[in-house]
Amino acid sequence: MVEKCQGSTARLCSHVPGNSAQTTKSTQAKIAEFAGVSVSTVSYAFSGRRKIAPKTRQKVLDAAAQLGYSLPSSAYENRARKHIIAVSAPIHSYSSLNGYSAFFFETLSGIRASGSDLLLFASEADELERIARNDLADGVILLDVKRNDPRAFTAEHLSLPVVSIGVPVNVECKKVFSTDLDFKRAAEITIQHAAESGLMNILVLGDREQAYKDGSNYLFRFKKYLGRYALEFGIAVNFAYSPKKIMDIAEVLEAELTKFPETDALVINSAAEVVPIAFNYLSHRKGMKPLPMLSVGSYGNLPNQGCMIDEIPFEPHRAVSLAMRAISRQMNGDISMCGKSEMIEPRYLDRGTFKK
Template structure:
């Protein structure tokens, strides 16, 4: 079991400094105090962890992540695990809230003092949970860019920027007829933040570049559904030479099979790019993935800063840039 000497050595400070952090008898600078706390969290040294946790803390952070009919389990798991891991490093446990009436769950958690703060996942453009954040007395960090950010701290990927970059990439490679293959239409109609922002930006950028862009929604999750979607798309526009797919690895594989079934080779005949998945499509296609680890790490950092009283800039928005990963499935049109 780790002791005070171990914490001091790992933090690069003296034993007396660690002792002062615990006792509070002498003021220790925020940077040094942070190093000591980080070392204690890694080593599991409770005296420092308890001393540096705000008074009255529950040591719990709630995650509001409704299970909707179209929820992608792979994305859901990736973001939840990333949040849990980042929170654990700061000494917090996670309380998962899954009901679709998430605004009322936030009220219940705050009124009953069940958590120190709340993270929002699976955020909609018009999200009642963001409105509720202004009526409760614990901080709310939204991992998703809702239209009204006044009552929350926001961290997300720059999905609009990713949509524009995806179209720029296709255009530079000479593609002028592009299909955007999208998840369940219900997600779009509900206003799923990442889907709408990416699609709207991609469609607008395609129009600016003079491209013909078709938006095609999946009608189901089976191979037959994907085959039908591809057949319908090429029936409308047989000149399609690039497909940008906002789907997970399983659906990406079905898309590749559907193209092969039509005698189309990737990338010789059709270029393919994955977008807005959690990185699980690697080795299948070029992609602009989500980055759950980076987004959730940043969200937890902001939450901890708020709980420590280090920031009060509610309404703050931070968008992380996407990163294009080449896998060899996007090729210049000949």
């Protein structure tokens, strides 16, 4: 059974009690006419009582979505399984190799542990429609999510289960489950630690400028809330972008510390590979005491890179675990997590470096 939703977009709705059989037949007739198939084909596409060609089934689901009807849980539950989960992981000019590999391999491990294979897509253009149209996968996981991510908009019109690691904050998602490190809370923890340690003038080394212009969701959230909490505690925050060439980090830091000589701490919210270079530079400045340092959004393994500094890590396995749970439940017909988001509480790894 399919139900009509408010608005023009298709979305998953709870079943409405009391829908008559006549209403259901009328709905199926409209979808059948739009898709150019028989009413019985529409019925089989949703009920799974008879096997139909994957392309025909997708044609029916697409027609329902375009007409603004929601999909019953059986639309997920009864679809022929391919045991493939697609991962949409766009590669940008500012993409971090460490970050990309950390999330990719953790996601691969999660998918393989579920008994499925991974199908990787590395661009954003129309790939979700192509996956659904050609019945290439049982579901999709989105990585490297933007604030206004077009993939999240597209997912609202598809019958395919979609989950997002990263929160598309400017998209009204009623189908997509999203999870991420709570960067608002990470910003609050950062300022609280700074205040407790008497640090009053913080330099933040962010990621490349283009990442912010593109609307990278976690970078935006951390920067926004760090500034907000800093005002509450009377802490001054200056912000600098990472350079395009990673070996120019020292030059950027030198310029910023010269401009703001009162700086008494450095917070890094950038690619993980930036941290060792910044750490080595600050550790070897002649005649200068080591600057208190904290890395936010790296991966918890900085000591392995020779950087024994405080850290609020983004642990990929925690996010991937939540994403896999959500997509598995959706593929089995449970739509209770659709449209919800679950923030991961940050952990503070105290190595004694973010204090005077």
